[in-house]
Amino acid sequence: xxxxxKRKLHNLLADKKFSEILTGSxxxxxxxxIATGLxxxxxxxxxxxxxxxxxxxxxxxxxxxxxxxxxxxxxTDTSILRLVAEHLVKYSATSAFRVYRKTQYLVIVVSLITGxxxxxxxxxxxxxxxxxxxxxxxxxxxAVFVLFKSLMLLNTQAVxxxxxxxxxxxxxxxxxxxxxxxxxxxxLLVSNKDVPVxxxxxxFALTGMLGWVIMEYSFREKSRPCxxxxxxxxxxxxxxxxxxxxxxTMTFVIAQTGVMMLGMxxxxxxVGHYAVAVKLAxxxxxxxxxxxxxxxxxxxxxxxxxxxxxxxxxxxxSAKLIFVTTAPILLFLxxxxxxxxxxxxGKEFAVAYWAMVFLVIGQFAHSACGSTAIFMNMTGRQKQLxxxxxxxxxxxxxxxxxxxxxxxxxxxxxxxxxSLSFWNILTLLLIRKVYGQTIGYFPVLxxxx
Numbered sequence: 218x219x220x221x222x223k224r225k226l227h228n229l230l231a232d233k234k235f236s237e238i239l240t241g242s243x244x245x246x247x248x249x250x251i252a253t254g255l256x257x258x259x260x261x262x263x264x265x266x267x268x269x270x271x272x273x274x275x276x277x278x279x280x281x282x283x284x285x286x287x288x289x290x291x292x293t294d295t296s297i298l299r300l301v302a303e304h305l306v307k308y309s310a311t312s313a314f315r316v317y318r319k320t321q322y323l324v325i326v327v328s329l330i331t332g333x334x335x336x337x338x339x340x341x342x343x344x345x346x347x348x349x350x351x352x353x354x355x356x357x358x359x360a361v362f363v364l365f366k367s368l369m370l371l372n373t374q375a376v377x378x379x380x381x382x383x384x385x386x387x388x389x390x391x392x393x394x395x396x397x398x399x400x401x402x403x404x405l406l407v408s409n410k411d412v413p414v415x416x417x418x419x420x421f422a423l424t425g426m427l428g429w430v431i432m433e434y435s436f437r438e439k440s441r442p443c444x445x446x447x448x449x450x451x452x453x454x455x456x457x458x459x460x461x462x463x464x465x466t467m468t469f470v471i472a473q474t475g476v477m478m479l480g481m482x483x484x485x486x487x488v489g490h491y492a493v494a495v496k497l498a499x500x501x502x503x504x505x506x507x508x509x510x511x512x513x514x515x516x517x518x519x520x521x522x523x524x525x526x527x528x529x530x531x532x533x534x535s536a537k538l539i540f541v542t543t544a545p546i547l548l549f550l551x552x553x554x555x556x557x558x559x560x561x562x563g564k565e566f567a568v569a570y571w572a573m574v575f576l577v578i579g580q581f582a583h584s585a586c587g588s589t590a591i592f593m594n595m596t597g598r599q600k601q602l603x604x605x606x607x608x609x610x611x612x613x614x615x616x617x618x619x620x621x622x623x624x625x626x627x628x629x630x631x632x633x634x635x636s637l638s639f640w641n642i643l644t645l646l647l648i649r650k651v652y653g654q655t656i657g658y659f660p661v662l663x664x665x666x
Contacts, residue, residue: 255396255397271410278414286363287469294374297316300378310379323454332364335360399419399420403415475626550573575631
């Protein structure tokens with residue numbers, strides 16, 4: 218396996234056409250490794266010193282905040298990546314900044330409305346949706362931070378569009394870094410079981426504010442007085458963003474239904490066990506995210522300039538890079554995951570092993586299929602992607618409703634595995650049907666990729 222990985226990486230390094238994405242991915246990958254490591258340390262501290270129940274509360278509140286920011290962003294965190302890259306290629310940095318600024322104001326207004334609604338609805342969400350009235354304080358507190366997390370996500374994607382590799386790498390590490398710093402400081406100063414929740418929310422707030430400053434400086438450095446500016450109405454931004462919003466909603470459903478269902482039908486401890494399984498099983502997501510962070514703007518550039526052969530070449534090479542770097546990690550988790558769970562989080566969490574194995578199988582399918590979602594979004598096929606993810610989300614919800622009440626974390630993990638594999642494979646087949654080419658990498662089935 219080690220020889221196989223070395224050979225494949227050597228081939229990728231020698232590829233001149235792929236060098237831009239590979240160089241950028243190396244920076245992004247390094248940042249994601251650091252961010253993942255910081256997040257893992259935070260999870261270990263919470264599990265060891267605060268217990269599975271608090272781990273479960275953090276997971277539920279994080280899922281709630283993810284849902285709230287989906288509605289407040291309206292899909293703009295995906296569309297801004299495409300629009301900034303497109304305006305830089307066709308017009309100028311000033312034109313890209315105008316689009317960003319208009320999008321930023323839109324997000325601020327919608328975030329304030331969304332946060333207010335969720336704040337006053339916290340009692341209903343905690344009591345009627347989750348049947349846990351004692352969590353209402355946490356939901357209300359999280360609603361206050363919707364604006365900060367929305368800006369954090371928007372700014373991170375805008376930096377990707379500008380292709381500021383080192384700045385993007387920095388912004389990738391900030392939320393987890395601030396979270397761990399606050400967790401340690403507050404833990405030393407205050408003896409309170411709510412410290413992990415405060416640390417998580419505080420990390421989002423600090424990153425959101427610092428990200429705003431970074432974006433202002435980055436755009437102004439690139440802009441020139443004589444730049445060509447193409448005006449884009451807010452309605453046009455929304456027409457591009459809303460299908461992406463629907464797709465993100467479906468992605469949330471696929472990724473977070475297990476946590477939400479366990480929160481409804483099981484104890485906070487079960488949610489904590491499942492959250493740890495997800496944390497380990499998705500360790501390789503930082504690789505996919507790192508490659509996509511550089512591949513997304515490149516896909517948009519190549520597609521809008523009509524260089525289709527180069528587009529598919531780069532997409533396939535991206536898929537190969539993802540596969541050969543994730544496969545060893547996933548295999549390690551399958552064979553040594555039980556011992557790792559017990560060593561890192563405590564013997565109590567070894568019960569999450571088989572749930573983690575199911576999730577790892579889903580990650581194998583995700584890695585082999587490559588950057589399917591970002592490819593669809595960057596090539597103007599966001600509506601078809603939404604349809605596929607909507608079907609997968611419905612499948613996930615139905616499977617969770619059937620399996621989770623009876624089989625707990627194992628049922629939730631099986632539902633996630635099946636739905637994740639389903640939408641990735643179906644999207645890959647659609648790309649093949651439309652373009653006559655594939656972007657996946659399956660070394661056992663084909664040597665042509």
